[in-house]
Amino acid sequence: MxxxxxxxxxxxxxxxxxxxxxELLNTMVQSHIKLDVPEVKIVEFSEYSDFVNYFEEExxxxxxxxxxxxxNGFSKLILSSDHAAKLVNAFIGKSGTNLDMDSLRxxxxxxxxxxxxxxxxxxxxxxxSIHLDYIVPIYEQGSRNIIIxxxxxxxxxxxxxxxxxxxxxxxxxxxxxxIFFKVKSFNSLIEKIQLYYEKxxx
Amino acid sequence: xxxxxxxxxxxxxDYLPEGYxxxxxxxxxxxxxxxxxxxxxxxxKEILNRLLFEIFPNFNKELYKLRINPVxxxxxxxxxxxxxxxxxxxRNDSDSDLYYQLTISSLRIGENNYNALFAxxxxxxxxxxxxxxxxxxxxxxxxxxxxxxxxTKLISQHIEIQEAFATVSEKNLxxxxxxxxxxxxxxTKDKFFTILAHDLINPFSLLLGYTSLLSEKxxxxxxxxxxxxxxxxxxxxxxxxxxxQNLLQWAKSQTGKxxxxxxxxxxxxIIDSNIVLLKSNIxxxxxxIQNNVQAGSxxxxxxxxxxxxxxxxxxxxxxxxxxxxxxxxxxxxxxxEQKGLVTVCISDTGVGMDKAKLSNLFKVEKxxxxxxxxxxxxxGLGLILCHEFVEKMDGKMWVESETGxxxxxxxxxxxxxx
Numbered sequence: 001m002x003x004x005x006x007x008x009x010x011x012x013x014x015x016x017x018x019x020x021x022x023e024l025l026n027t028m029v030q031s032h033i034k035l036d037v038p039e040v041k042i043v044e045f046s047e048y049s050d051f052v053n054y055f056e057e058e059x060x061x062x063x064x065x066x067x068x069x070x071x072n073g074f075s076k077l078i079l080s081s082d083h084a085a086k087l088v089n090a091f092i093g094k095s096g097t098n099l100d101m102d103s104l105r106x107x108x109x110x111x112x113x114x115x116x117x118x119x120x121x122x123x124x125x126x127x128x129s130i131h132l133d134y135i136v137p138i139y140e141q142g143s144r145n146i147i148i149x150x151x152x153x154x155x156x157x158x159x160x161x162x163x164x165x166x167x168x169x170x171x172x173x174x175x176x177x178x179i180f181f182k183v184k185s186f187n188s189l190i191e192k193i194q195l196y197y198e199k200x201x202x
Numbered sequence: 203x204x205x206x207x208x209x210x211x212x213x214x215x216d217y218l219p220e221g222y223x224x225x226x227x228x229x230x231x232x233x234x235x236x237x238x239x240x241x242x243x244x245x246x247k248e249i250l251n252r253l254l255f256e257i258f259p260n261f262n263k264e265l266y267k268l269r270i271n272p273v274x275x276x277x278x279x280x281x282x283x284x285x286x287x288x289x290x291x292x293r294n295d296s297d298s299d300l301y302y303q304l305t306i307s308s309l310r311i312g313e314n315n316y317n318a319l320f321a322x323x324x325x326x327x328x329x330x331x332x333x334x335x336x337x338x339x340x341x342x343x344x345x346x347x348x349x350x351x352x353x354t355k356l357i358s359q360h361i362e363i364q365e366a367f368a369t370v371s372e373k374n375l376x377x378x379x380x381x382x383x384x385x386x387x388x389x390t391k392d393k394f395f396t397i398l399a400h401d402l403i404n405p406f407s408l409l410l411g412y413t414s415l416l417s418e419k420x421x422x423x424x425x426x427x428x429x430x431x432x433x434x435x436x437x438x439x440x441x442x443x444x445x446x447q448n449l450l451q452w453a454k455s456q457t458g459k460x461x462x463x464x465x466x467x468x469x470x471x472i473i474d475s476n477i478v479l480l481k482s483n484i485x486x487x488x489x490x491i492q493n494n495v496q497a498g499s500x501x502x503x504x505x506x507x508x509x510x511x512x513x514x515x516x517x518x519x520x521x522x523x524x525x526x527x528x529x530x531x532x533x534x535x536x537x538x539e540q541k542g543l544v545t546v547c548i549s550d551t552g553v554g555m556d557k558a559k560l561s562n563l564f565k566v567e568k569x570x571x572x573x574x575x576x577x578x579x580x581x582g583l584g585l586i587l588c589h590e591f592v593e594k595m596d597g598k599m600w601v602e603s604e605t606g607x608x609x610x611x612x613x614x615x616x617x618x619x620x
Contacts, residue, residue, distance in 0.1 A: 027265050028286060065278055092285060103328045107283035107303050114281035115269075121278055134278040136305055136321075 002042055006193045009201075011040040013127055014162045014177070017120030024115050029091050034167040035116075037177075043159040048148065051159065055144040055176075056080070061105070062140045062147060063113025065121065069133040070192075071185040073157065074149055075121055076178045077113040077164075081141075083173040084109055090168040110139045116164075120177065128192040149180060158186045207309045207317075221302075221322035224309065227274040229254045229261065232317065241302075241324055242291070260290050270306055273318045279307040284325040291322075301329040405442040409435060444517075451510060452587045455594070462504035462595050466618045469546060470495040472505070473531050476512045480520060487525045487575075494532045499544050500618040507591040508615065511599075514584035515548050515611050522552035522609070524575045534612065543597060543614035555603040563601060564589040588613070 002010070015037050022035040043051045061084040065075045079087065088108050114137055125132050140146050152159075160179040165172065181189060212233045215222040221238030225231050230253055234246040244257070255262035261270075269280050282290060284301035291302055303323040308316045412431050420428065454460045473493050477484070484491055501508070519529045527550065534545040553575065555563070563585055592599040592613045603609035 024269065067278070103325065104285055104332055107285055107325065110303075111281045111283040111286060114279070118269075118272070118278045118280065122272055125277075131276070132278075133276070134308070136279050136307055137281060 001044075002190060002193070005197065006190065007040070007042065009193050009197060010160060011037070013124050014040055014120055014160075016127070017123035018116065018162075018164060018177070020123060021116040021119035024119065025112065028111075028115075029168070031090060031168045033090075036165040036167070037162050038165060039163045041161055043161050045156040045158065048153070051161065052144055052148065055147060057144065058082075059141060060084075060144060060147065061109050062142075063110060063117065064138045064140065064149075065114070065117045066135040066138070067121065067132045068135075070130045071132060071181060071188055073179060073181040073185055074152070075117045076147070076180070077116055078147055078176040078178060079109070079173070083175060086171055086173040087112060087166060087168075087175075090166075090171060090173075106139050106141075110137060113137065113139075116177065120179075124179075128189075128196050130189075130192055147178075152180045152182070155182050157182050205310070207311055209311060221324070223320050223322075224317050225254050225320070226317050227315075231257075238322060241322065258291050258293060260287075260292065266290075270318060273306055273308045274316045275314075276308050276310065276316055279305055281305050284323075284329060299326065299330070301325040402442065402445065405438045405445075408438050409442075448510075448514070448583050448587055452583050452590075455587065455590050460507070460591075460594065462507060464502050464504055464595075464616075467501050467503060467505055467508065468497070469499050469501050469508075469544065469615070470497050472508055473512055473516075473546075476509065476516050479513065480516055483517070483520050484529075487520065487523065487527070489520060489523055489526070490528045492528075492530045494530060495546060496533045499533055501544050501615040502618040503595045503597070503615045507595055511588045511591050511613060514588050515613075518584060519548055519550040519552065519609075519611075522572075522575060523550045524552070527551040538598065538614045539617075542617050542619075544617045545612055545614040547610055547612045549608060549610040551608045554605045554607045554609055555601075556605045560601060560603055564599075 018035045018037050022033055025033045025035075055078070059081040061079045061081065063077045067073060067075065084105065088105050091108055091112070092104070117137070121132065121134075124130065148159075157180050160181065162177040164175045164177045166175060212224060215224075215233065215235040216237075218235065219237060221241045222233075222235045223231055223238055224233040230251060231249050232251070234244070234249050236246075239245050249257060260266065266282075269282075272278070273280060282304040284303040287304070288301060290304065291300055301324070303325050305321045307319045307321070309319045311317050412435050416423075416428070416431060423431070451460070470493060473495055477491055477493060516529070523529060529548065529550045532547050532549070534547045536545055538545050565586075589599050592615070595615055597613060597615040599611070599613045601609060601611050
């Protein structure tokens with residue numbers, strides 16, 4: 001299990017990554033985007049049901065980046081349908097308002113998710129010197145049951161969970177960022193954090 | 203660590219249905235598959251070994267390089283959405299109708315050496331349908347907007363019409379009220395002329411007749427005959443004087459010239475003085491009269507007006523009460539007392555009135571005169587005058603009567619209290 005100091009380091013990594021993604025998103029949209037990460041925590045396998053229950057029973061858009069290499073798992077950006085629609089509208093304005101056009105939504109959310117996930121994973125990989133290989137991102141939409149991949153349930157994996165708030169001028173959307181690590185990978189992550197601490201902070 | 207991709211296998215991309223091409227870290231195009239030839243109309247031989255931004259200038263923008271460059275270090279795949287980067291594959295920076303969803307992934311081709319694989323999905327047809335839908339939606343919204351405007355206008359016109367109707371109705375009511383007032387005025391005028399024409403002409407005919415007789419032939423009449431004629435002249439003159447008095451006061455009240463000047467008055471004393479005034483008439487019919495009004499009742503009102511009311515009511519009571527009858531003044535305790543009023547009742551044992559007569563008693567346009575039990579004449583104005591005066595004094599007047607059972611006239615006036 002991670003100690004408070006290691007959690008602080010992870011918080012830092014996620015915040016830097018999300019900060020970088022905000023810079024990039026700002027170049028894509030006219031309005032100023034601000035991203036906050038109010039809470040970062042580790043969800044153990046025993047807390048999975050609480051984690052699922054945190055998500056209300058509605059539809060979700062989930063952008064997933066599978067990764068392997070020194071760590072194995074999935075990075076996910078999870079948005080409820082309402083907040084996903086708000087986010088899409090912030091990028092395309094009136095032209096998409098209230099239109100349930102999946103193609104348009106999928107394309108744009110895929111890119112927004114990609115920018116955020118890449119920035120966080122890139123930062124994690126660079127700061128903690130972890131080599132990762134990636135597979136192309138996947139877009140899914142459905143109930144809250146699509147949030148935790150079956151593979152992760154079988155492996156009793158841990159989840160690094162970060163609540164994310166998007167503020168784009170007058171409107172506000174909430175999303176959640178989660179990295180699902182396989183058990184072995186999570187132990188490797190702890191080792192990498194420890195190495196980083198010993199090298200730069202001790 | 204991902205496996206190294208053998209460049210010799212790039213040709214396999216020609217067998218995939220989507221457009222793919224590969225660039226090296228210098229952005230040089232090193233592979234261009236068959237489907238992308240069809241998609242872009244650019245042949246492989248024409249584009250190979252050329253820099254990507256020579257063909258598609260937008261890729262030279264820092265915004266794109268910033269996101270693509272990590273791919274050459276094994277970074278995660280990069281997605282550019284068709285909607286947000288519509289002109290990415292535009293060749294001359296002009297607006298294009300081509301919508302390509304682009305995913306760029308790392309291809310490890312050696313130790314720390316990566317190429318970028320561009321996968322293109324053509325979304326032009328989907329977006330053309332979306333654009334059509336958006337345009338239809340906008341048109342429908344514009345139509346709804348227009349209809350809402352018309353609807354709002356109609357509602358506002360409807361409200362205006364309703365307001366106009368309300369104004370007309372108010373005007374109609376006002377006209378109706380004025381019409382009623384006019385009818386009352388006409389009735390007043392008619393009454394005035396009726397009285398002048400009838401009630402004044404008759405006594406004057408009598409006065410003229412008798413005075414002519416006396417003037418021409420006074421010597422031919424005996425003293426008794428002369429006295430009889432002079433008595434008749436005196437009674438007629440008195441009655442005519444009373445009539446003129448009432449007529450004048452009533453006319454004044456109609457023109458609003460009578461304004462009450464209230465003072466503290468002892469109501470019992472007012473009644474007493476009027477009994478004295480009409481004593482000869484009371485004695486003539488041997489009527490028994492009582493003034494039971496409380497000595498401590500004071501009213502705050504106009505003396506002349508209250509005198510006119512008492513005199514007229516008493517005079518009426520005398521007129522309609524047979525010989526040896528009874529007239530009683532009394533103070534009444536009723537709900538008006540709580541409103542700060544003193545109520546006085548004058549009851550008689552006279553002929554009384556039926557319901558029809560009662561309902562028109564205080565209406566000038568309906569009033570008639572009734573001959574008294576001793577053939578006394580009246581003007582039909584007295585009660586109307588009483589009613590108007592009591593109301594002017596902020597009081598109330600009403601009557602209870604039944605044919606053959608006498609009448610009870612009530613009037614209430616503001617009580618004086620220290």
